[in-house]
Amino acid sequence: MQRRSPGHRMRREIMQQPEAVAATLAAETDKIRELAAVLRQRNPRYVMLVARGTSDNAAMYARYAFSIIAAKHTAVTATSLLTVYDVDLDFSDTLVVGISQSGESAGTLEFLQQARERGALTVAVTNTSRAPLTRVAEFSLCTRAREEESVPATKTYTTALVVLHQLASLWAGDIQRASRVQDVPGWIAQVLKSEGEIQARAERYRYMRSCAVMGRGYSLGTCLETALKLAQCAYVSPAAYSGADFLHGPIASIEHGYPCFVFAPEGKALQSMSETLTALHEREAETVVVSNSRAMLDRATVGFRIPDMPEELAPMASIVVGQLFSLHLALVRGINPDEPRGVSKITVTL
Amino acid sequence: MQRRSPGHRMRREIMQQPEAVAATLAAETDKIRELAAVLRQRNPRYVMLVARGTSDNAAMYARYAFSIIAAKHTAVTATSLLTVYDVDLDFSDTLVVGISQSGESAGTLEFLQQARERGALTVAVTNTSRAPLTRVAEFSLCTRAREEESVPATKTYTTALVVLHQLASLWAGDIQRASRVQDVPGWIAQVLKSEGEIQARAERYRYMRSCAVMGRGYSLGTCLETALKLAQCAYVSPAAYSGADFLHGPIASIEHGYPCFVFAPEGKALQSMSETLTALHEREAETVVVSNSRAMLDRATVGFRIPDMPEELAPMASIVVGQLFSLHLALVRGINPDEPRGVSKITVTL
Numbered sequence: 001m002q003r004r005s006p007g008h009r010m011r012r013e014i015m016q017q018p019e020a021v022a023a024t025l026a027a028e029t030d031k032i033r034e035l036a037a038v039l040r041q042r043n044p045r046y047v048m049l050v051a052r053g054t055s056d057n058a059a060m061y062a063r064y065a066f067s068i069i070a071a072k073h074t075a076v077t078a079t080s081l082l083t084v085y086d087v088d089l090d091f092s093d094t095l096v097v098g099i100s101q102s103g104e105s106a107g108t109l110e111f112l113q114q115a116r117e118r119g120a121l122t123v124a125v126t127n128t129s130r131a132p133l134t135r136v137a138e139f140s141l142c143t144r145a146r147e148e149e150s151v152p153a154t155k156t157y158t159t160a161l162v163v164l165h166q167l168a169s170l171w172a173g174d175i176q177r178a179s180r181v182q183d184v185p186g187w188i189a190q191v192l193k194s195e196g197e198i199q200a201r202a203e204r205y206r207y208m209r210s211c212a213v214m215g216r217g218y219s220l221g222t223c224l225e226t227a228l229k230l231a232q233c234a235y236v237s238p239a240a241y242s243g244a245d246f247l248h249g250p251i252a253s254i255e256h257g258y259p260c261f262v263f264a265p266e267g268k269a270l271q272s273m274s275e276t277l278t279a280l281h282e283r284e285a286e287t288v289v290v291s292n293s294r295a296m297l298d299r300a301t302v303g304f305r306i307p308d309m310p311e312e313l314a315p316m317a318s319i320v321v322g323q324l325f326s327l328h329l330a331l332v333r334g335i336n337p338d339e340p341r342g343v344s345k346i347t348v349t350l
Numbered sequence: 351m352q353r354r355s356p357g358h359r360m361r362r363e364i365m366q367q368p369e370a371v372a373a374t375l376a377a378e379t380d381k382i383r384e385l386a387a388v389l390r391q392r393n394p395r396y397v398m399l400v401a402r403g404t405s406d407n408a409a410m411y412a413r414y415a416f417s418i419i420a421a422k423h424t425a426v427t428a429t430s431l432l433t434v435y436d437v438d439l440d441f442s443d444t445l446v447v448g449i450s451q452s453g454e455s456a457g458t459l460e461f462l463q464q465a466r467e468r469g470a471l472t473v474a475v476t477n478t479s480r481a482p483l484t485r486v487a488e489f490s491l492c493t494r495a496r497e498e499e500s501v502p503a504t505k506t507y508t509t510a511l512v513v514l515h516q517l518a519s520l521w522a523g524d525i526q527r528a529s530r531v532q533d534v535p536g537w538i539a540q541v542l543k544s545e546g547e548i549q550a551r552a553e554r555y556r557y558m559r560s561c562a563v564m565g566r567g568y569s570l571g572t573c574l575e576t577a578l579k580l581a582q583c584a585y586v587s588p589a590a591y592s593g594a595d596f597l598h599g600p601i602a603s604i605e606h607g608y609p610c611f612v613f614a615p616e617g618k619a620l621q622s623m624s625e626t627l628t629a630l631h632e633r634e635a636e637t638v639v640v641s642n643s644r645a646m647l648d649r650a651t652v653g654f655r656i657p658d659m660p661e662e663l664a665p666m667a668s669i670v671v672g673q674l675f676s677l678h679l680a681l682v683r684g685i686n687p688d689e690p691r692g693v694s695k696i697t698v699t700l
Contacts, residue, residue, distance in 0.1 A: 045440075046396060046423065053598035064428075068435045073396065073444070075425030078414075080567050080594070084618050085418045090395075094423070107594070152599075210560030210587045217430050227589075232599040237560045237608070239577075239589045244430070244457070248403035249502075252690035253581040268434050283692060340602035342633060 010150035010337045014323050015192060018185035020145040020155040021162050025181060027144045028163060035123065035139050036170030044095040044121050047074040050111045051099040054153040054225060055160065058099055061221035061315055062164040069168040069177065079107035082114045091120035098124050101148060101156035102345065103131020112136050125163055127156045150338045151345050152232050154323050157225060158188065161316050184316050187307045191320040194304065198321060201302050202328035208259050210237040214246055215263035216272055222263045222315045226322030233337040234329035243276040254283040263318050264291045267311025290318045360500035360687045364673050365542060368535035370495040370505040371512050375531065377494045378513060385473065385489050386520030394445040394471050397424040400461045401449040404503040404575060405510065408449055411571035411665055412514040419518040419527065429457035432464045441470035448474050451498060451506035452695065453481020462486050475513055477506045500688045501695050502582050504673050507575060508538065511666050534666050537657045541670040544654065548671060551652050552678035558609050560587040564596055565613035566622055572613045572665045576672030583687040584679040593626040604633040611638045613668050614646050617661025640668045
């Protein structure tokens with residue numbers, strides 16, 4: 001059967017997330033507050049996020065956080081516009097946030113450098129102080145997750161979400177909102193307690209070759225990051241969809257028993273995700289639901305409960321389900337999740 | 351064996367694309383030129399595209415066209431920001447382009463309406479004049495593809511690409527660039543001549559349950575749209591990736607013989623896609639390459655050649671390979687591509 005395998009670095013790093021988030025909040029909140037004051041003063045109109053891999057999925061979360069909380073137009077941009085197509089874009093009035101745990105991702109680095117030269121207010125979010133990206137950016141924020149050794153990123157993802165949420169909240173001057181993240185370590189700890197249940201359930205998917213993963217709004221990044229973890233750790237081929245887009249075509253491909261992972265926390269996007277779940281059940285799909293809505297969990301083939309928490313913070317807990325599930329699916333398949341074949345920790349693609 | 355099935359509406363509409371593009375250029379170029387003059391005068395700084403399904407993939411193409419050709423920051427936005435999260439966003443200085451063949455897509459309609467009330471310059475791109483979306487928008491452009499009866503969209507996609515490319519080129523005042531699309535009908539006609547070859551090759555994938563689809567830059571939309579067609583018509587579960595992001599994790603999931611579709615026309619993104627192809631071959635993947643690069647085609651398990659054409663126009667020809675392949679894969683599986691189970695032509699999701 002499965003091994004709990006305390007020796008895997010990925011598992012250790014998943015378990016470190018409550019303390020990593022708490023350490024980040026303790027050490028970085030003042031710096032985030034100072035940067036938020038700069039943002040309120042210089043008042044950029046547009047936010048552009050640039051990142052790759054797991055950090056790109058953190059950027060997708062931040063797209064919603066900056067759009068909704070700070071009411072700023074926010075886009076996850078493509079590095080290729082500058083690194084491949086050499087476009088002469090005007091970056092005045094624009095905040096560019098580069099996210100890279102190592103601070104060495106080549107495309108992100110080059111994009112941030114060029115954007116700054118063209119007038120952007122630039123911010124680096126890294127897990128390594130004094131990384132190349134922090135030297136290129138005007139301002140830097142550092143997640144305090146300590147070194148991440150496992151190739152699949154986990155604790156640098158959740159800590160980045162926390163930093164990005166705080167920056168959006170404090171930019172909006174919403175101190176109460178920013179303070180709510182103080183509860184995130186406790187919420188993550190609660191999810192970690194369900195590891196045994198997640199491990200037991202993962203076995204059922206031993207022979208799953210592909211699947212669909214869905215989320216919407218704040219949870220779209222969770223959906224993309226879970227898909228990435230499933231691909232990277234457990235060698236599954238997951239198609240990730242916005243729950244709304246999914247109904248516009250891809251639903252046709254769902255057959256009896258096809259595994260669909262649905263992220264649907266309580267909140268404004270729940271109604272839409274509930275309709276998606278109904279459509280999946282009409283197609284007799286197998287549904288794995290991560291939610292804090294009793295009604296959603298009751299309708300799932302397999303349900304994983306997250307604590308009751310605001311919709312905008314739920315991604316910080318629900319991704320931990322995705323991480324633990326991917327880890328244990330890798331282990332039940334005899335794959336070492338720490339060393340995905342053909343993937344290195346630092347990426348050099350422009 | 352396979353039926354050519356001239357009776358399928360989807361096939362008929364794929365075949366109509368040269369004339370649909372030519373008709374659109376003949377009837378709409380003056381109106382596009384007038385709108386481009388308005389854009390040069392009012393000079394919005396930001397472009398936001400809003401759409402769903404196939405139109406969303408046309409928006410992804412336009413993201414690159416407006417960014418690169420018109421040098422404007424361009425984002426494909428999420429309708430949910432206004433329709434689910436009720437964000438009070440400022441749309442001054444912003445062009446919002448809503449794309450919907452029917453002009454009735456509910457989320458797109460509501461987003462465009464709200465954006466206009468908040469100061470956006472709004473443009474509708476539809477295939478139906480006097481559709482609801484055209485009444486909501488300040489300006490309207492109409493593709494002249496005539497009625498599209500098949501649920502999977504084909505000719506409304508290529509004609510939308512042509513309109514969007516022209517608008518970007520004429521906004522940039524680049525008349526010569528805009529005139530290059532006059533050759534698109536001929537290029538599409540050349541691809542249509544390879545139907546027999548595509549049909550013969552599709553049989554090999556009779557039992558393909560899932561696959562990966564890759565492209566970058568201008569071809570990212572082609573990759574997403576091919577994935578949608580494969581899901582919608584042939585009930586495949588395709589994971590779509592930017593060729594660059596793919597190397598940051600998902601590559602680990604590729605096993606011997608796993609089918610990967612690669613869109614890699616000659617141009618600035620080719621080098622990066624060539625590296626992706628190398629990585630796929632190291633993993634012994636089966637590669638289906640759509641390209642006009644002899645070097646890329648020579649390295650493919652199965653290659654489909656498109657004509658020599660500028661990189662920015664190649665998506666208008668290479669998607670036709672994706673359409674024909676999806677059609678014939680559906681037929682070889684005994685699926686009626688005109689009526690995907692559970693999908694209707696007009697979508698109502700907010």
